[in-house]
Amino acid sequence: MAFGPYLLLAxxxxxxxxxxxxxxxxxxxxxxxxxxxxxxxHGAFFMLGAVLAYTVAQYIPGPAALGWLAAxxxxxxxxxxxxxAADTLVxxxxxxxxxxxxxATIGLLYILEQAALSFFGPDAxxxxxxxxxxxxxxxxxxxxxxxxxILAAIAILLAVWWFMxxxxxxxxxxxxxxxxQTARAFGIDVDRVYAGVFALGAAxxxxxxxxxxxxxxxxxxxxxxPLLLSFIVVIIGxxxxxxxxxxxxxxxxxxxxxxxxFYSPTLAKIIATAAVAxxxxxxxxxxxGARA
Amino acid sequence: xxxxxxxxxxxxxRAVLAGMGAGLLATTGLVRPVMAQGAPLKLGFQLxxxxxxxxxxxxxxxxxxAAAKMINDMGGIGGRPIELIYEDDGTDPKRGAEVVxxxxxxxxxxxILGTLFSHVVMGSAPRAxxxxxxxxxxxxxxxxxxxxxxxxxxxxxxxxxxxxxxxxAPWVAANLGKKxxxxxxxxxxxxxxxxxxxxxxxxxxxxxIAQIAIPPTETSFTQYLPQIPAETEVLYHVMVGPGVLTFxxxxxxxxxxxxxxxxxxxxDSLEAVDIATPGLEFLEGSHFWEAHNRVKPADAGxxxxxxxxxxxxxxxxxxxxxATDVSTYSHMFSTWETLFFIxxxxxxxxxxxxxxxxxxxxxxxxxxxxxxxxERPQGAKVFNGKTHQVFGTQTISQVQGGxxxxxxxxxxxxxxxxxxxxxxxxxx
Numbered sequence: 001m002a003f004g005p006y007l008l009l010a011x012x013x014x015x016x017x018x019x020x021x022x023x024x025x026x027x028x029x030x031x032x033x034x035x036x037x038x039x040x041x042h043g044a045f046f047m048l049g050a051v052l053a054y055t056v057a058q059y060i061p062g063p064a065a066l067g068w069l070a071a072x073x074x075x076x077x078x079x080x081x082x083x084x085a086a087d088t089l090v091x092x093x094x095x096x097x098x099x100x101x102x103x104a105t106i107g108l109l110y111i112l113e114q115a116a117l118s119f120f121g122p123d124a125x126x127x128x129x130x131x132x133x134x135x136x137x138x139x140x141x142x143x144x145x146x147x148x149x150i151l152a153a154i155a156i157l158l159a160v161w162w163f164m165x166x167x168x169x170x171x172x173x174x175x176x177x178x179x180x181q182t183a184r185a186f187g188i189d190v191d192r193v194y195a196g197v198f199a200l201g202a203a204x205x206x207x208x209x210x211x212x213x214x215x216x217x218x219x220x221x222x223x224x225x226p227l228l229l230s231f232i233v234v235i236i237g238x239x240x241x242x243x244x245x246x247x248x249x250x251x252x253x254x255x256x257x258x259x260x261x262f263y264s265p266t267l268a269k270i271i272a273t274a275a276v277a278x279x280x281x282x283x284x285x286x287x288x289g290a291r292a
Numbered sequence: 293x294x295x296x297x298x299x300x301x302x303x304x305x306r307a308v309l310a311g312m313g314a315g316l317l318a319t320t321g322l323v324r325p326v327m328a329q330g331a332p333l334k335l336g337f338q339l340x341x342x343x344x345x346x347x348x349x350x351x352x353x354x355x356x357x358a359a360a361k362m363i364n365d366m367g368g369i370g371g372r373p374i375e376l377i378y379e380d381d382g383t384d385p386k387r388g389a390e391v392v393x394x395x396x397x398x399x400x401x402x403x404i405l406g407t408l409f410s411h412v413v414m415g416s417a418p419r420a421x422x423x424x425x426x427x428x429x430x431x432x433x434x435x436x437x438x439x440x441x442x443x444x445x446x447x448x449x450x451x452x453x454x455x456x457x458x459x460x461a462p463w464v465a466a467n468l469g470k471k472x473x474x475x476x477x478x479x480x481x482x483x484x485x486x487x488x489x490x491x492x493x494x495x496x497x498x499x500x501i502a503q504i505a506i507p508p509t510e511t512s513f514t515q516y517l518p519q520i521p522a523e524t525e526v527l528y529h530v531m532v533g534p535g536v537l538t539f540x541x542x543x544x545x546x547x548x549x550x551x552x553x554x555x556x557x558x559x560d561s562l563e564a565v566d567i568a569t570p571g572l573e574f575l576e577g578s579h580f581w582e583a584h585n586r587v588k589p590a591d592a593g594x595x596x597x598x599x600x601x602x603x604x605x606x607x608x609x610x611x612x613x614x615a616t617d618v619s620t621y622s623h624m625f626s627t628w629e630t631l632f633f634i635x636x637x638x639x640x641x642x643x644x645x646x647x648x649x650x651x652x653x654x655x656x657x658x659x660x661x662x663x664x665x666x667e668r669p670q671g672a673k674v675f676n677g678k679t680h681q682v683f684g685t686q687t688i689s690q691v692q693g694g695x696x697x698x699x700x701x702x703x704x705x706x707x708x709x710x711x712x713x714x715x716x717x718x719x720x
Contacts, residue, residue: 006518013514064570122346126537128570134545140518143545216511216538221344225511261515265507 005139006261014257016146016215019153020208022249024226025233026160026242027204033240034177034197037096040105042205043227044112045083049075049206050218051116054125064128068214071127076206082112083202087195096194109223116220129214149211156207157246164242173197177240232272236279238289248287332375333368335360335634336395336404337627338416343383345409347564351620352406352430352627353378358602359628362666369635370643377401385415392419392427402646405630406430408623410480417441424720425646426653428634430626432456432583434484437681439713443720446656446680449630450583450623451673453484455707456558459686460581461492463700468554468579469525470498475516475539476530478505485530485558506531513539517546524553529561536561537571544574554578559586559689559696563620566610568694575691582689582696583622584670589687589698599628599669608695625670632667633659633675650720657716674704678714683707 028042052075057067086108094100133144164170176183176193184190205226209218216222233252237244252272259268279286337356340349356376364373377399381388388407395401403426407413410433417435420427421442429436429447434454436447464472472493476482482505490500504519513535520527531539539561543552555578567575586609588596603624604612611617633656641648641655657677664672673684686707688700 009518010515013512017512117342117346122342122350123564124535124537126569126571134548136548141545141548143542215541216535222511225509257515261518265510265515 002139005137007258008137009140009142010258010261011254012142012146012257013261014254015150016253017257018250018253019150020212021226021229021233021253022246023153023156023208023211024205025230025237025245025249026157027201027208028230029234029237029240029242029245030204031198031201032234033242034173035091035096035194036098037091037101037198038098038105039198039201040102040227041086041108041112042105042201042230043223043225044109045079045202045223046205046209046226047116047218047220047223048079048082048112049209050127050213050222051120051125051220052078052206053210053213054127054218055120057127065130068127068130068210071213072207072210075210076203079206080199080203084195084199087198088191091198092191092194113220113223120218120220122220124217124219126217127213143215145214149215152211153208156204160204161242169196229272232276234286235276236286238286241286241288244286244288330372332373333638334375334377334399334401335631336391336399336401337376337378337406338381338388338391338395338404338412339378339406340383340408340412341378341380343381345383345412348408348620348623349380349383351564351624352408355603355624356406356627356631358604359631362602363631363635369638374631381407381412381416383409383412385411388412388416389419392416392423392425396420396423396425400646401425402643403428403634403649403652405634406627410435413445414440414480417445420444424649426649426656428630430623430630432623432626433481434488435480437676437679437712439679439715441680443715443718444653446653448633448656448659448662448675448680448682449626449628450682451684451686451707452681453481454488454709455681455683456581456583456686457485457488458492458709459702459707460556460688461489461498462496462706463688463702464526464528464556464579465493465496465498468556470496471523471525472498472500472528473502473504473520473524473526473553474500474528474530475504475506475520476528477508477532479508481532482506482530485528489528500528508532511535511538512542514542514546517542520553526556527553528556530558531561537565537569540574541571544571547574549574557581559583559622563623564618566616566618567691567696572694576694578691579699580689580691580696581622582687582698583684584625585687585689585696585698586619586621587689587696587698591698593664593669593671595664595666595669598666599625603628629662629668629670629673633662636667653720672704676711678716679711680715 024046031037031039053071056071056074060067060070090104091101094104129145135142135144172188172193176190180190233248234245237248256268339353340346360374360376368374379391379394381391392404395404405428407429408431410431413429413431417427421444427445430449432450432453434452435441436445437452474486476485486503493500502521504516557580559580559582588607605619606612609619609621637652637656641652643652659675662668662673662675671685673682675682685704686702687698689696690699
């Protein structure tokens with residue numbers, strides 16, 4: 001294949017990766033920003049979203065689009081409820097102590113993965129795409145659904161931005177992020193905010209997963225890669241900065257697409273990890289993070 | 293001396309009568325079945341219950357349970373019932389070695405069997421050799437016959453990859469095309485395919501024009517597809533793991549329906565997966581290697597129905613309880629056949645316990661002809677005691693209307709190759 005089309009394919013693949021990654025990482029970044037909780041179970045929430053998407057789609061009769069749409073609504077809601085329960089039952093009892101919450105979320109990760117294996121089984125299960133459209137370019141074909149994923153991710157990220165900056169709930173979250181004690185003094189129910197943020201973060205991971213399952217498959221071990229890449233993106237972008245997270249997701253996603261196509265996927269992972277090390281050494285607050 | 297003491301030495305009338313009764317029963321044969329069943333023989337099964345091999349593990353367990361039930365119904369091994377001890381290795385080499393230890397030292401198993409994934413075999417076999425416990429793998433890897441392992445490791449239930457490929461290549465070259473691009477996972481199993489298929493194609497006057505190695509944890513494949521040369525006639529794929537469906541779907545998106553090279557794959561890619569799954573339409577008309585036909589062929593052997601019934605598999609290769617629960621049909625027979633191989637060898641060796649382990653391995657090495665029967669539902673086999681590897685026949689199937697239809701069967705001779713090792717000259 002000639003260089004031009006090759007690069008085009010690499011960029012398109014990279015954009016799809018970046019879109020899913022940005023959604024997942026924004027959830028992780030939000031939880032860290034507001035709650036100062038390093039959520040190791042974030043990948044498990046992603047996996048849970050995918051697994052539930054398959055389960056929901058199985059039970060909805062009629063056209064594939066209907067099942068997928070139902071999954072897009074129901075799966076994130078269930079995942080959010082599980083996350084809110086985990087926050088109230090576990091993280092709150094630990095007083096959000098940083099070390100204790102890391103250990104607790106590792107435990108949560110294992111519980112969720114094992115539960116998925118027990119109830120969902122070990123097989124990779126596909127979810128039918130809401131529509132099948134294949135774009136035939138002169139050099140290669142490309143999935144229309146993949147382009148839809150990019151657009152959907154942009155729309156959802158805009159909605160998150162609007163929610164955080166233009167609504168009262170978003171204002172309360174940002175206030176809690178700046179100073180938990182003062183927020184409490186002003187009558188904000190910090191416990192409810194925390195449960196809500198943890199649920200929202202998990203729901204974003206679940207939405208990303210529902211978008212992804214028609215491309216990839218749901219599998220109980222699928223949470224590992226998104227977790228690692230989300231951490232990379234959040235560290236590069238700056239912990240707690242939504243804008244930084246989106247920019248970093250674009251950089252990592254597209255560079256991953258291009259490098260893995262022209263060189264090797266392993267090299268792409270090496271470069272991403274090396275970038276994290278460089279950021280931690282030279283700019284520990286991340287590209288867009290505020291100085292601690 | 294007290295009265296109590298005297299009583300202990302003088303049996304009561306009731307005890308004497310009971311003893312006489314028992315003796316009478318024994319001599320008349322009434323209790324013979326109970327007497328004959330000594331302590332059960334514990335056989336350790338290293339199971340991929342979790343991790344990337346979990347789909348296989350589930351069916352390996354079902355098949356082995358069915359075989360054990362049949363063996364016990366037949367009277368066990370040498371009159372002793374068998375008990376399978378399952379231990380999960382997480383499809384992880386490190387845990388695999390720990391499981392071997394646990395089986396040998398904690399559970400007191402007579403031997404260990406059942407491992408599938410080659411990296412777990414490679415991680416576990418050395419420990420089995422150190423503990424001097426027979427280790428019978430169901431892996432199809434070439435690592436046994438290559439001489440890389442030890443005298444205690446044998447593969448009596450399934451043909452190895454090298455033999456499978458040697459048997460397939462002439463058909464591929466004659467029927468599909470001579471310019472082949474290979475896509476394979478970048479570890480031992482994939483490397484076996486790369487090396488042996490490239491050599492086998494060359495011997496047939498064909499050529500492998502590109503070899504595309506894919507990291508085993510990869511989840512997206514479009515990025516590799518531009519590496520497939522345009523002049524490729526046959527795309528040979530042996531991907532394994534949860535990403536396989538994505539691989540096929542992305543091939544379809546890349547080439548478009550009806551376009552692109554002809555596909556030849558190993559069913560390993562789609563074990564436990566329904567071929568009629570949405571997104572797999574691109575496989576229609578393509579060919580697969582199968583060891584044991586998932587969809588019951590018209591010319592199936594006389595024991596096929598009994599085997600399927602015992603394991604709980606319908607004529608489409610899915611669970612009788614759940615049609616969406618598709619089996620790993622081309623691999624799981626190996627656990628069944630390995631258990632019957634163990635029965636045959638233990639009875640021939642007069643095996644009584646761990647002290648006879650060396651004698652057991654020597655007896656296994658002496659076994660050669662393994663005819664077709666309920667013991668070997670996949671087909672007749674020949675065991676090579678020198679290389680510790682069994683040889684059998686293979687089939688090629690075509691996807692027709694979302695189902696695998698058998699189109700070709702190889703002969704035993706097609707899969708033969710020269711011995712690379714003689715384990716019988718190695719010390720125990």
